[in-house]
Amino acid sequence: MTSLPLTLLRRALLPLALLGGAHASTLDLKVGQTGKLGDATVTLLRTQDSRCPMNARCIQAGDLITSVLVRQGSRVRLLRLKLSDTTAQSTGLHISGATASMAGQRLPLTVTFSDGH
Structure with missing residues (x-):
């Protein structure tokens, strides 16, 4: 048996193995909270939740719309992110989830952000 098939198999599997370790980081925040997501500091300033x-x-x-302040080094950005917005991927930060609400309850909303990596 030649080593050619084994070499091809290694070349095919190496990128998959490298991708297996790459996953998005997430951060859960309530309004007024700040946390680290990768090399960015994210502050959830405001939420507007009209979801059913x-x-x-x-x-x-x-919809769920948030206002967030993002600090990366000396750069500061104010972003408006929407839960279902796929165009927010260009900013490197998006909403990946949020706690569900129940009619008649006023529980604090927790928003999950992802860096999309």
Whole structure:
């Protein structure tokens, strides 16, 4: 048996092995909280949650929109991110999830951010 098939197999599997270790970092924040996500410091300033509560029937699904302050070194940016917004990927930061609400309850909202790596 030649070593050619084994060499080809190694070349094919190496990129997959390298990708296996690459995953997005996440950060859970409530309004007013600050945390580190990669090399950025993220502060959740404001949320606007018009999503349909889990125990309700709604005509529209609604949206979750956040205002966040992002500091990376000497650069500071104010971003407006939307839960379902796929175009936010260009900023390197997006909302990957949030706690669900129930009709009649006013629990603090926790938003999960991801760096998209």
